[in-house]
Amino acid sequence: MNVINMKESYDAEFVRAVERESGQNVSLCYQCGNCTAGCPYTEFYDLPVSRIMRGLQAGQRDALLSCRSLWLCATCESCTTRCPNNIDVATIMDVLRHxxxxxxxAPEPAVKTFCDAFLDSVRRHGRVFEMGLMTRYMARTGRFLSDVDLSLKVLPxxxxxxxxxxxxxxxxIARIYERYDRKEGKQ
Structure with missing residues (x-):
């Protein structure tokens, strides 16, 4: 049985940081479960959305930042739409993923690799260059033959x-990336 000692594991600064970055008050969540019920990916998650929200209220930084669900979220906003307290749950998921x-x-390395390739493409061209995105993704993951059947249909x-x-x-677009890099101390 997993028992969480809240005195040892509650990270108040983590909760404040998520609320600050998302602009949401996580204490408004009363665990109705509508977010989880509406999520099309719940069956693939290690933590359903309602448990992520509860873990956030409990200040469980390490457990949340290590969960696969953050990387599998499609940001479809079903959770946000269904929330009776108007909590923008999808934004919270984005903040947690960042x-x-x-x-x-990144417990889902292939998803992170795809995101990185996507952002690199936008950085270089101002928009997504699909062929370059897929080439970079395949080169980084070694998944060279995974979509051959699709390419045979699309290329002609x-x-x-x-x-x-x-x-x-x-x-x-380049200036947006420059501002981000400065903010993150990458320049």
């Missing part, structure tokens, strides 16, 4: 460009 990334925790339809097309205003 905190997990900063803490170096010319739905994937072979060369990137930069957008007008690409510099504005």
């Amino acid at each position: 905190m997990a990334r900063k803490a170096g925790k 339809k010319r739905k994937l460009a072979m060369r990137p097309h930069d957008i007008v205003g690409k510099e504005s």
Whole structure:
């Protein structure tokens, strides 16, 4: 039986940081379970959304930042839509995922790799270059043959460009990344 000693494990600063970054008051959650009931990915989660919210109220930083659910969340916002207290649960999930990334925790490495490849593509071109995204993802994960059947269907339809097309205003996107890098101390 898992027993949590709240005196030892409650991280008040973690709760405050999530509330500050998300703009949400997590104490408003009274565990009705609507978020979990509406989530299309609940069956794949190690922690259902309502347990994530309860863990957050209990200040369980390590358990939450290590859970797979954060990386599997599609941010479809069903949880937010169904919340009777108007808590933006999807934003909380995003904040937790960003905190997990900063803490170096990614129990779903393929999902993190895909996210990284996506963001790299946007950084370079101002938009997603799908072929480059998939090439980078496959190179980083070694999953070279996983989607061959799809590519055989898509390539003849010319739905994937072979060369990137930069957008007008690409510099504005670059400035967003620069501001983020400065904020995170990466420059």
